[in-house]
Amino acid sequence: MAEIVMDEVTKRFADGTEAVKQMSLDVGDGEFIILVGPSGCGKSTALRMIAGLEDITDGQVRIGEEVVNEKAPKDRDIAMVFQNYALYPHLTVRENMAFPLRLAKVPKEEIDRKVEEAAQTLDLAQHLDRRPANLSGGQRQRVAMGRAIVRDPKAFLMDEPLSNLDAKLRVQMRTEVSRIVAREGTTTVYVTHDQTEAMTLGDRVAVMRSGVLQQVGAPGELYASPVNLFVAGFIGSPAMNFMPGELSGDTVKTPLGDLRLPDQVRGAVGGVDGGRHVIVGIRPESFEDASMVGGDARDRGMTFGAKIDLVEQLGAEQYAYFQVEHEGVQSDELRELAEDAGSDEVPSSGEGQIVARLESASRISRGADAELWLDLAKLHFFDPSGGRNLAAQ
Amino acid sequence: MERGTREYALWSIGILLILTFSIFPVLWIVSVSLKDPATITEGTNFGNTFIPQDITFDNYDALFTGGVSESPFLKPLINSILIGLISTVIAIVLAAFAAYAIARLDFPGKTLILAGALALAIFPAISTVGPLFDMWRALGLYDTYPGLIIPYLAFALPLAIYVLVAFFREIPWDLEQAAQVDGATPFQAFRKVIVPLAAPGVFTAAILVFIFAWNEFLFAISLTSSDASRTVPAALAFFTGESQFTEPTGNIAAAGVIVTVPIIIFVLIFQRRIVAGLTSGAVKG
Numbered sequence: 001m002a003e004i005v006m007d008e009v010t011k012r013f014a015d016g017t018e019a020v021k022q023m024s025l026d027v028g029d030g031e032f033i034i035l036v037g038p039s040g041c042g043k044s045t046a047l048r049m050i051a052g053l054e055d056i057t058d059g060q061v062r063i064g065e066e067v068v069n070e071k072a073p074k075d076r077d078i079a080m081v082f083q084n085y086a087l088y089p090h091l092t093v094r095e096n097m098a099f100p101l102r103l104a105k106v107p108k109e110e111i112d113r114k115v116e117e118a119a120q121t122l123d124l125a126q127h128l129d130r131r132p133a134n135l136s137g138g139q140r141q142r143v144a145m146g147r148a149i150v151r152d153p154k155a156f157l158m159d160e161p162l163s164n165l166d167a168k169l170r171v172q173m174r175t176e177v178s179r180i181v182a183r184e185g186t187t188t189v190y191v192t193h194d195q196t197e198a199m200t201l202g203d204r205v206a207v208m209r210s211g212v213l214q215q216v217g218a219p220g221e222l223y224a225s226p227v228n229l230f231v232a233g234f235i236g237s238p239a240m241n242f243m244p245g246e247l248s249g250d251t252v253k254t255p256l257g258d259l260r261l262p263d264q265v266r267g268a269v270g271g272v273d274g275g276r277h278v279i280v281g282i283r284p285e286s287f288e289d290a291s292m293v294g295g296d297a298r299d300r301g302m303t304f305g306a307k308i309d310l311v312e313q314l315g316a317e318q319y320a321y322f323q324v325e326h327e328g329v330q331s332d333e334l335r336e337l338a339e340d341a342g343s344d345e346v347p348s349s350g351e352g353q354i355v356a357r358l359e360s361a362s363r364i365s366r367g368a369d370a371e372l373w374l375d376l377a378k379l380h381f382f383d384p385s386g387g388r389n390l391a392a393q
Numbered sequence: 394m395e396r397g398t399r400e401y402a403l404w405s406i407g408i409l410l411i412l413t414f415s416i417f418p419v420l421w422i423v424s425v426s427l428k429d430p431a432t433i434t435e436g437t438n439f440g441n442t443f444i445p446q447d448i449t450f451d452n453y454d455a456l457f458t459g460g461v462s463e464s465p466f467l468k469p470l471i472n473s474i475l476i477g478l479i480s481t482v483i484a485i486v487l488a489a490f491a492a493y494a495i496a497r498l499d500f501p502g503k504t505l506i507l508a509g510a511l512a513l514a515i516f517p518a519i520s521t522v523g524p525l526f527d528m529w530r531a532l533g534l535y536d537t538y539p540g541l542i543i544p545y546l547a548f549a550l551p552l553a554i555y556v557l558v559a560f561f562r563e564i565p566w567d568l569e570q571a572a573q574v575d576g577a578t579p580f581q582a583f584r585k586v587i588v589p590l591a592a593p594g595v596f597t598a599a600i601l602v603f604i605f606a607w608n609e610f611l612f613a614i615s616l617t618s619s620d621a622s623r624t625v626p627a628a629l630a631f632f633t634g635e636s637q638f639t640e641p642t643g644n645i646a647a648a649g650v651i652v653t654v655p656i657i658i659f660v661l662i663f664q665r666r667i668v669a670g671l672t673s674g675a676v677k678g
Contacts, residue, residue: 078574
């Protein structure tokens with residue numbers, strides 16, 4: 001068990017593309033850290049550099065105080081779980097899990113003991129003599145984890161291990177992974193493109209974009225205080241709503257109306273005289289059905305009217321979709337997020353669509369002219385060029 | 394198509410005709426080998442019966458009498474077996490290493506090597522016989538095992554490499570990486586993970602190389618001069634008959650049977666593997 005330090009690590013390919021750009025990350029001993037980001041952001045490359053499966057162009061990787069840049073994967077004492085499990089098809093489950101121990105020339109009795117123990121933890125005891133081809137996806141994934149656990153390594157590296165499972169199984173296995181990692185207490189670096197997994201599993205989450213680390217912090221911190229537009233739009237589901245706004249003195253002019261900035265927000269943004277174009281970010285849960293909001297809470301926010309296009313009733317909550325008119329928000333970050341989410345291909349989920357999360361008891365229905373309330377204390381403001389969160393000075 | 398219909402019957406007849414046409418020469422040779430040497434050429438063209446009147450094993454006996462030193466067949470048979478096996482083993486080992494590098498790595502000259510291998514495979518062997526004869530005589534390799542094994546390797550390697558490259562490509566890269574992370578050196582990963590998975594391919598390549606070496610005639614007859622290393626195809630040409638003017642047809646037929654039939658049985662048993670091996674690279678899954 002050891003800490004992992006990435007010190008200005010860069011990965012440059014032969015054709016000049018930089019998959020990872022001077023990434024510095026400290027993973028504490030026993031910490032469970034998640035690398036998350038859209039496809040192609042460099043998270044898998046970073047993980048493989050820690051593992052030793054990719055050469056490091058610049059910078060250092062240290063595992064437990066030791067610089068491991070030149071070390072072969074087998075000498076780094078780390079275990080890896082691959083996206084498609086990479087189980088040895090010609091060996092049984094038992095032999096798969098015993099493989100690393102056999103290579104390390106561990107005595108046979110100890111190998112048997114460790115394999116049995118891991119099989120008990122992972123509920124694989126009755127499958128030990130089967131071949132991977134005869135197992136289900138979830139079982140194979142557990143064998144892959146078992147192969148990692150038996151080694152008792154300095155760190156676990158997991159490359160999107162749940163991506164190949166169907167949705168329901170993924171939710172179940174998420175708790176399994178969490179339980180196993182907590183039980184073993186080993187330092188874990190976990191790569192995923194699913195922000196839900198990132199938020200639920202990690203002690204800390206590191207968001208990456210195009211090879212650059214955007215923000216590292218506890219899930220709650222990333223959610224409440226995203227440092228830029230990209231993190232704000234990436235974390236949270238449904239995603240944050242964005243619209244253009246113009247700061248002028250105490251108010252910000254938005255398509256929803258002129259919002260009066262509450263004191264704490266004004267202080268954070270640093271009041272600007274004269275117009276200043278910003279991007280306003282509002283999370284769906286900052287909205288509410290105006291009729292459900294109590295008196296004193298109302299003062300904290302602002303009510304406005306909206307024509308509801310669509311209502312999704314989820315049981316515990318509802319999502320209401322409505323349109324606002326605006327010229328559109330120009331931003332590289334938003335374009336990239338839309339591409340990653342696939343929403344740039346869907347005509348209806350374009351500019352101007354807002355998602356609001358309402359109480360499930362709300363009577364608002366599709367097509368209605370509803371009165372909604374917006375919590376002004378929960379607004380985020382971003383600089384359109386660069387996407388920096390204006391509150392994060 | 395259902396059994397008992399006219400279509401089925403016609404197809405059956407057609408297939409039977411083709412089968413008979415294909416296998417007839419082989420059956421004829423078997424029949425000739427069982428006939429009394431003196432009576433083989435008897436009778437009119439078609440009067441020569443297909444099924445021998447008196448089945449005799451004299452031809453087979455003649456092949457084996459005299460033991461290794463005297464029999465015209467036994468030593469060549471041993472040569473064939475040994476040269477075939479040695480060529481196969483060396484070719485497979487070398488081809489496996491080459492195929493692994495070609496399938497997994499990107500190195501300068503890779504296309505050149507592949508093109509070179511292909512060029513070798515389609516090269517007319519006969520044009521190399523003259524120079525090889527001279528070279529081997531000068532080097533003292535004439536009429537020796539290495540003298541035959543080396544040209545066999547040169548012509549069998551391209552085939553083996555191509556078959557094995559197709560197989561290695563099918564094996565996911567991840568498995569070797571998993572093995573490396575698990576603590577294996579690249580060679581251990583190759584030996585413990587890749588080779589078992591490539592076994593069908595290795596099998597196929599081995600069978601193809603062995604058959605090539607076994608049936609090879611050109612080099613066998615040009616680069617040997619005695620039973621020291623002469624293989625069966627070449628040795629057949631030197632069989633002597635009862636007199637200076639008679640062809641030892643019976644003996645040749647018997648030798649042919651001994652040499653051919655095992656291969657046929659071999660291939661029949663392993664045919665699934667061979668077909669799987671040759672078509673595996675074609676379709677994913």
